[in-house]
Amino acid sequence: MAANEGQGRRILITGISRFLGTGLAAILERHPDVDLIVAVDRNGPVRELARTDIIQSDLSHSLIRKLVRKLDIDTVVHATMSGDTTRHNVRQLHDANVIGTMNVLAGCSGTDSPVRNVVMLSDTAIYGGGPKNPAFWAESMALPATPRTWYERDLREAERYVNDFRAMQPNTEVAILRFCEVVGPDSESLMTEYLALPAVPTMVGFDPVLQVLHQEDALDALAKATLMPKSGLFNVAPHGVVPLSQIIEMMGKMALPIIPFAGQEVFVQTALRLLRRQFPSHFLRLIQYGWAVDSHLWERTWGTRPQYTALEAAALFSRQYRTRKLQEEQTPYVYEAQLEEFLRSKGRQHAKDVAKKELEHQGGSHRG
Amino acid sequence: MAEQTVIGRKASQSGAARRTAPRKRTEERSAIFDMFRSMRSGLADLHEQRIRGEYTTDDFGFDPAWTETILPVAKLAYDHYWRVEVSGVENIPLEGGALLVSNHAGVFPFDAAMIKVAVLSEGPSRHVRALVADWMFNTPFLSWFIRRAGQTLGHPDDTFRLLSAHQLVLVFPEGIRGTGKPFSERYRLRRFGRGGFVEAAARAHVPIIPVSVVGSEETYPMLGEVPYLNKLMGVPYVPITPTLPLLGPLGLVPLPSKWSINFHPPIQTDTLVSTGASRAADIMDVTELVRGTIQDGLRQQLMDRRSVFFG
Known part of the structure; x- marks a missing residue:
């Protein structure tokens, strides 16, 4: 922060093709203290953004290195971690998760690096599901001796790089946020796609309790971590838990207990492939055993508290889910995109002023 | 002496059992009926909530x-x-x-x-x-x-x-x-x-x-x-x-x-x-x-x- 004292924040978001990255950029755009938002991702954002500069590229070490130094980036938000196999295969995801993280951190490291804050989005899936799990995992507890799924292993490797980076860069605030499942009308995760199935397949004889965080709380947590940098490892989750069967009931769907609890790799994956749905192994463990985390450290550190409990988040999501068709029908505001293009060509300062005015004009209709 | 008391107890017990057997059976039957009645009304109440998912469990998934x-x-x-x-x-x-x-x-x-x-x-x-x-x-x-x-x-x-x-x-x-x-x-x-x-x-x-x-x-x-x-x-x-x-x-x-x-x-x-x-x-x-x-x-x-x- 010292390098940018008195100036606005200049933020790089790695990974904007998923909901959390795009949502964070949208919040930062409305924040008057943020001078510059740059996003790097191979794919574009999930919705239109006003003043975020997007570089469509893979996360290569040299690109990140050049970007942070030339643009004097002070904060890097690393949001590529994903276990979502519906869009990419496992090999691609492993490259994005582990090699991507390694490249981003390598680009940010060095004594000449202007980066003072790093926020890494991790996943509570790192704890994994199993019969020996405690009811709530705390950050201080030791992880199971061996990772049981590829995603757990990816997350561990990526977090290890982040911890190494923290050790090498003592002047940098490095926060790892382990998010639980995020639900909401815009969130496109494995969980929301799973719950959107016409009949929801469940594991025979298992009904785990889960934590689902509403997207508003998730974005709020992410924005706070970006704008008020802290160092450490934090679980981000709502209060309480909710049984999977209850979420399905609230969604007004039927639970189909068809996934056999044994021989999963053989039978389940074949069956799901026939249905053209493929759930990764960590997700199957989630719907078999579930896991929940203790998020008090995160709440204390940022003096925050999630707006919705797990039950309330699930209830709100189920209500919002029913009107999703109406939301989809809303055509994007084309004129605004053209205006933004014009404003951007006229210079950044001007665009920022417009964004500020827009913020004032909209008043309390937006958070952040 | 000891033997006598044992025999006595056995005799009296079997006698008591014989006397009370029919009543005991009806009692138990009514207890089973009671159980089903209370469970049925309880389940009917629950059914309405359950089908809509309107209930709360605690942090451990306990549903009282x-x-x-x-x-x-x-x-x-x-x-x-x-x-x-x-x-x-x-x-x-x-x-x-x-x-x-x-x-x-x-x-x-x-x-x-x-x-x-x-x-x-x-x-x-x-x-x-x-x-x-x-x-x-x-x-x-x-x-x-x-x-x-x-x-x-x-x-x-x-x-x-x-x-x-x-x-x-x-x-x-x-x-x-x-x-x-x-x-x-x-x-x-x-x-x-x-x-x-x-x-x-x-x-x-x-x-x-x-x-x-x-x-x-x-x-x-x-x-x-x-x-x-x-x-x-x-x-x-x-x-x-x-x-x-x-x-x-x-x-x-x-x-x-x-x-x-x-x-x-x-x-x-x-x-x-x-x-x-x-x-x-x-x-x-x-x-x-x-x-x-x-x-x-x-x-x-x-x-x-x-x-x-x-x-």
Whole structure:
């Protein structure tokens, strides 16, 4: 922060093709203290953004290195971690998760690096599901001796790089946020796609309790971590838990207990492939055993508290889910995109002023 | 003399049994009707909420309303099958956390269910949260059932979390060493874990209430176990009882032994366990104290019991 004292924040978001990255950029755009938002991702954002500069590229070490130094980036938000196999295969995801993280951190490291804050989005899936799990995992507890799924292993490797980076860069605030499942009308995760199935397949004889965080709380947590940098490892989750069967009931769907609890790799994956749905192994463990985390450290550190409990988040999501068709029908505001293009060509300062005015004009209709 | 009294008792008992048999049968039948009636009305109430998902569970997935609806089944076994006699319920606190520590026996953990019913119906009508072994959470249906009914894993952090939330927690420090022991070893307490339960109670500043249960050992007299099959099924043991493989599924019906449950006076961990260097020794001392109390209680209850099935 010292390098940018008195100036606005200049933020790089790695990974904007998923909901959390795009949502964070949208919040930062409305924040008057943020001078510059740059996003790097191979794919574009999930919705239109006003003043975020997007570089469509893979996360290569040299690109990140050049970007942070030339643009004097002070904060890097690393949001590529994903276990979502519906869009990419496992090999691609492993490259994005582990090699991507390694490249981003390598680009940010060095004594000449202007980066003072790093926020890494991790996943509570790192704890994994199993019969020996405690009811709530705390950050201080030791992880199971061996990772049981590829995603757990990816997350561990990526977090290890982040911890190494923290050790090498003592002047940098490095926060790892382990998010639980995020639900909401815009969130496109494995969980929301799973719950959107016409009949929801469940594991025979298992009904785990889960934590689902509403997207508003998730974005709020992410924005706070970006704008008020802290160092450490934090679980981000709502209060309480909710049984999977209850979420399905609230969604007004039927639970189909068809996934056999044994021989999963053989039978389940074949069956799901026939249905053209493929759930990764960590997700199957989630719907078999579930896991929940203790998020008090995160709440204390940022003096925050999630707006919705797990039950309330699930209830709100189920209500919002029913009107999703109406939301989809809303055509994007084309004129605004053209205006933004014009404003951007006229210079950044001007665009920022417009964004500020827009913020004032909209008043309390937006958070952040 | 001794023989005469025995004969006399037998004669009078069989006579009494003959006289009261018809009435007893109608009583039991009405109890079953009552159970179904209360369950049906309870389930009808629940159905409306359940279908809409309008209910709340606690942090451990415990659903009290649902548990109270299925409880009449356990109450029926409690009243009419095992005819549980309870003493010392006044030792259970009306509020605040406490750790109930009990001996563990019988192939299936019916003792946990009976202690839960005893506290709920004859004690301070509070729900008891039992700590269970991890293999149960790995078993289909059972994992769903026990979580809904308020049980959680015997993890030190879970225990502490429940006790600090002012819950009554039930723990069986013997674990499967207790339930899986052969019939010839009945009512002989096994090793009481490593004193982890004392540590948890001391950390949460709650008392320990020793509980001794008699009758549970005779529900399934375990003569031996089937080797290898347990590994295949993912359970700790596959028992052989006089009826179990012999009568097929009918062998799963537990024997109707007469039960007694005694809740002993609380042991204050706050005063007995210091925070200093001698903590480890204090914890072992309290573990031995609790174990001794339960063993003495069992001895007393067994001395008072004349017949396994009639009490």
